[in-house]
Amino acid sequence: MKIKKIYLFILLIVAVFMLIYSCGSRFNPRYYYNKSLNTNTGYIGGGNLPDDFDPDIEDDPFDNPNYTNQGGDTNSGGSTITNSDGSTTITKTVYLDPFQNGEWNDPNYRFSMNFDNMVIQASFDGNNRPSYKLVNGGWNLGNAREKSYYYNGSDTSAAGNHISSVQYWLYKGRNPLFKPDARYNQTNRIERFYFYRFNGKALGLVYIDNYLIAIDKYSKLVFGFAVPVEWKQYVAGTPKAPVNWGSVELGYEINKDSGGKASFKVNGASYFYEYDPVGILKSDGTIEMYQWCLDSIGNNSRYGPRIGGNNARDTSRAIATYGKPGRSPYIPIQTNITIVVPPGGSTNVDDYTNIGGGGGGIIEDDGEITKDIITVTAKSFKSIKAYSWHYNVYLSGNLKRSVGFYNYKIGAAIYDDSFPSGIRYLASMNDVGGITPYEDLLKLDWNEQVNLSGTQTFEVEDIRNKDVYIELGSDIAKYNLNTVYVDTAGFGRYGSGSGWIAQSGSQKITFLYNDDKGAFEIYSKRNQNTFSDMSINNNFTLKRGEKKDYTIRYLWKGITGFYECADVTYTLEFKSAS
Numbered sequence: 001m002k003i004k005k006i007y008l009f010i011l012l013i014v015a016v017f018m019l020i021y022s023c024g025s026r027f028n029p030r031y032y033y034n035k036s037l038n039t040n041t042g043y044i045g046g047g048n049l050p051d052d053f054d055p056d057i058e059d060d061p062f063d064n065p066n067y068t069n070q071g072g073d074t075n076s077g078g079s080t081i082t083n084s085d086g087s088t089t090i091t092k093t094v095y096l097d098p099f100q101n102g103e104w105n106d107p108n109y110r111f112s113m114n115f116d117n118m119v120i121q122a123s124f125d126g127n128n129r130p131s132y133k134l135v136n137g138g139w140n141l142g143n144a145r146e147k148s149y150y151y152n153g154s155d156t157s158a159a160g161n162h163i164s165s166v167q168y169w170l171y172k173g174r175n176p177l178f179k180p181d182a183r184y185n186q187t188n189r190i191e192r193f194y195f196y197r198f199n200g201k202a203l204g205l206v207y208i209d210n211y212l213i214a215i216d217k218y219s220k221l222v223f224g225f226a227v228p229v230e231w232k233q234y235v236a237g238t239p240k241a242p243v244n245w246g247s248v249e250l251g252y253e254i255n256k257d258s259g260g261k262a263s264f265k266v267n268g269a270s271y272f273y274e275y276d277p278v279g280i281l282k283s284d285g286t287i288e289m290y291q292w293c294l295d296s297i298g299n300n301s302r303y304g305p306r307i308g309g310n311n312a313r314d315t316s317r318a319i320a321t322y323g324k325p326g327r328s329p330y331i332p333i334q335t336n337i338t339i340v341v342p343p344g345g346s347t348n349v350d351d352y353t354n355i356g357g358g359g360g361g362i363i364e365d366d367g368e369i370t371k372d373i374i375t376v377t378a379k380s381f382k383s384i385k386a387y388s389w390h391y392n393v394y395l396s397g398n399l400k401r402s403v404g405f406y407n408y409k410i411g412a413a414i415y416d417d418s419f420p421s422g423i424r425y426l427a428s429m430n431d432v433g434g435i436t437p438y439e440d441l442l443k444l445d446w447n448e449q450v451n452l453s454g455t456q457t458f459e460v461e462d463i464r465n466k467d468v469y470i471e472l473g474s475d476i477a478k479y480n481l482n483t484v485y486v487d488t489a490g491f492g493r494y495g496s497g498s499g500w501i502a503q504s505g506s507q508k509i510t511f512l513y514n515d516d517k518g519a520f521e522i523y524s525k526r527n528q529n530t531f532s533d534m535s536i537n538n539n540f541t542l543k544r545g546e547k548k549d550y551t552i553r554y555l556w557k558g559i560t561g562f563y564e565c566a567d568v569t570y571t572l573e574f575k576s577a578s
Helices: 002-022 291-298
Strands: 081-084 088-096 118-126 129-135 140-143 148-152 156-159 162-171 193-202 206-216 221-223 225-233 241-247 253-255 260-261 279-281 287-289 333-341 371-385 388-394 397-401 404-417 424-429 442-444 449-450 455-461 467-480 483-489 500-502 507-514 517-526 532-535 542-544 546-556 563-575
Touching: 002 162, 118 162, 118 225, 129 287, 129 483, 206 241, 287 291, 333 388, 371 404, 371 424, 371 467, 404 455, 404 563, 424 455, 442 449, 467 517, 467 546, 500 532, 500 546, 507 532, 517 532, 517 563, 542 546, 542 563
Parallel strands: 225 253, 388 467
Antiparallel strands: 081 088, 088 333, 118 129, 140 148, 148 162, 156 162, 162 193, 193 206, 206 221, 221 279, 225 241, 253 260, 279 287, 371 449, 371 455, 371 563, 388 397, 404 424, 404 442, 404 467, 467 483, 467 500, 467 507, 507 517, 517 542, 532 546, 546 563
8 A cells, every 4th residue: 555655646746747847838949049958858758869879870760751740840740659557658759959969069079179279271273162271370369359360371372363461360159240249149059160261462462351161160060151242353354253241141142243142042041050061171181172062163153052952951861071062960850759648647749849948959849940021111201390591582681481402311221240231222312412403402391291112121030049130310411592503501500511410320220129029129329410319219119010100300409499300200010921
């Protein structure tokens, strides 16, 4: 009898423990990109990979027909078996964090190397196909915040041209195409990657600045992380060269010949390390570049990476290795786990959505990413109150008129840390400022407005793991009149100098997406125009699914009694692309 009571007591404890697991909040699909998971797997079988796990071997578990749910809903799979003791065994499909599971997560995997004592050397053939090698050497500190280091290298060549004043740069665990303190660069996923850059002078005259490769210190695989987004011909008769670079996360590069976008984006891949490696590091420091990458650069001037088969979640492909190109290891690993439920416990597999949410690097699904669209539209420009001086109307002086004569460029910018910021005009007239013909101006009475329609759209994946910004800024000038031309006379009073109501370079509102609140909110307000102030709603927020107007009022700060002001209104929309 005593033994039976003890047995029942143990079952009760197990049931309570399982209830705690089964009642957890639903796990976020992208959790594994943000959190460090512990190793407590609870009542889970198969939550950790065996020491000899190798997805390249013939008995790869992902080749098993039972693992056909790649890229699907994890909650749609699972089976239950009732055991003789009344307990139930549940089999559930889960995905393992590739940054915590797999032999490639050992810094000594394949071989050991002190990367901090190795410098990179690069050369390029007549078609710019690269060759790289790591050799013993030391780095000088460049910028501590950027974790950047440099050394002066030997002369080299590119496209048949001599390159002098060579300098190599290393960024330790910081992608230089993102801000050092960006959320992107703060994740521990990036720490294992060393990013390399190269600059020098071609023919002793033309400055070149190229982003090279990222080396994974753990797997020893080499990834492309940068693509050309601008080309330029420096000297007539010579090939164009990249002059501006963007991150692989853009999903496109710029065609050297046409200047148009050339997409390499594969749905489901958001980060450079999810694309196929472009090469692999050997123990002697040489880097084997895969032929497909060399051909892409040499034959087509295309630097964008690829994913063989265009399936970003296909783990049946072999991981890249020596002499064999292949996939990245950093793809969520699909597997099955078993959950033993005591008698009376829930047998619904969907009740165990959080099982292992903190243990064994188990993630809830295959890392399917969110995709959102942010749109900014210039809606209207309104003259609330304005005075203009009409020169030489009378022999004795000028006429003060209750009307405004304007020229405007209404602008905005939407970007994440892989894009440079910069206001783009959504709606504009002619060039603002200087001497302008009267007929080219916009005349508005008090409280009269002109409706606008210019739009800028930005599509972003995995917004919760990126710093995404919206900037609003415009260039607006008000003019006074004479008999032939107008000039940029004072906003508020003639003869006082600048006629700038707004200047995007000195006045700008910036919103930043806050994942904790699930909304864009005011991040900064730059208000340094000498002649006007901005009045705004500082409590404005924009959540997914919302479409709202936002108005910036520009008020003249000057002589008492004039109180001129004008409004610029935008429409902001934030919605899911799915």
